[in-house]
Amino acid sequence: MTTASTKAPAINTHGIWAIYRFEMARALRTLWQSLVTPVITTSLYFVVFGGALGSQIKQVDGVPYGAFIVPGLIMLSLLTQSISNASIGIYFPKFTGTMFELLSAPVSPMELVVGFVGAAATKSIVLGLIILGTASLFVSLHIVHPFAMLAFLLLTSVAFSLFGFIIGVWAKGFEQLNFVPALLVTPLTFLGGSFYPISVLPEPWHTISLFNPVVYLISGFRWAFFGRGDVPVAISLGVTALFLVACLGVISWIFRTGWRLKN
Numbered sequence: 396m397t398t399a400s401t402k403a404p405a406i407n408t409h410g411i412w413a414i415y416r417f418e419m420a421r422a423l424r425t426l427w428q429s430l431v432t433p434v435i436t437t438s439l440y441f442v443v444f445g446g447a448l449g450s451q452i453k454q455v456d457g458v459p460y461g462a463f464i465v466p467g468l469i470m471l472s473l474l475t476q477s478i479s480n481a482s483i484g485i486y487f488p489k490f491t492g493t494m495f496e497l498l499s500a501p502v503s504p505m506e507l508v509v510g511f512v513g514a515a516a517t518k519s520i521v522l523g524l525i526i527l528g529t530a531s532l533f534v535s536l537h538i539v540h541p542f543a544m545l546a547f548l549l550l551t552s553v554a555f556s557l558f559g560f561i562i563g564v565w566a567k568g569f570e571q572l573n574f575v576p577a578l579l580v581t582p583l584t585f586l587g588g589s590f591y592p593i594s595v596l597p598e599p600w601h602t603i604s605l606f607n608p609v610v611y612l613i614s615g616f617r618w619a620f621f622g623r624g625d626v627p628v629a630i631s632l633g634v635t636a637l638f639l640v641a642c643l644g645v646i647s648w649i650f651r652t653g654w655r656l657k658n
Contacts, residue, residue: 410502414510418484422518433472437526441533458621461534466617467589473523475576477552481515481559482572504650515556523548544619550635557642564655583609593625
């Protein structure tokens with residue numbers, strides 16, 4: 396008598412690679428929008444904030460003001476580009492009507508997410524590193540914890556690419572794709588200590604700022620650069636990981652229910 400042995404299904408690496416390669420190729424076709432424009436925008440921030448405010452504010456917690464704003468500027472581009480890259484990537488199949496082909500292909504939901512989110516996170520990480528290199532042309536930078544900086548860069552890119560994937564599924568038009576990054580994420584980033592430490596805020600604004608989740612992302616990233624932040628680094632890491640897990644939970648629910656994927 397023979398017994399049938401069950402094996403776990405193999406991961407479709409070819410399917411993941413096909414999605415990943417397609418999304419990366421799309422970024423290369425729109426290189427100006429994907430890469431050059433954010434770098435130019437960040438350079439203008441350095442000229443305006445680093446030049447104008449830097450002449451008035453010499454140091455913040457012992458760090459030159461020009462260097463102090465670098466983590467906030469990188470995080471500003473990282474959050475918006477991660478959301479934009481992932482949301483557009485999954486929205487286009489809905490817009491063009493090819494979503495049914497993706498859903499019927501021999502690719503699991505997990506593999507589908509890995510392909511789209513992996514490409515979006517890769518583009519965001521490359522952009523963050525390029526902005527870091529651009530910043531070093533304006534100010535002198537010494538990263539105290541380089542591996543922690545890379546870890547926060549990776550974790551934040553993946554978390555907000557997952558968030559962007561959710562927005563791309565939710566959106567019914569191009570205006571909704573831009574709604575969350577423009578009217579929610581960007582203001583929260585500006586108010587999250589990108590250009591100032593929240594410790595300088597009077598009450599009750601200091602306490603209110605602690606309810607802004609972006610504060611913890613910027614604080615943890617700034618700690619990796621300078622060894623100090625607005626909140627303990629363990630809390631920053633925990634909030635980022637919690638946000639990532641929450642996004643995974645929402646995406647899992649989307650594929651279980653088919654919410655806005657099949658209509």
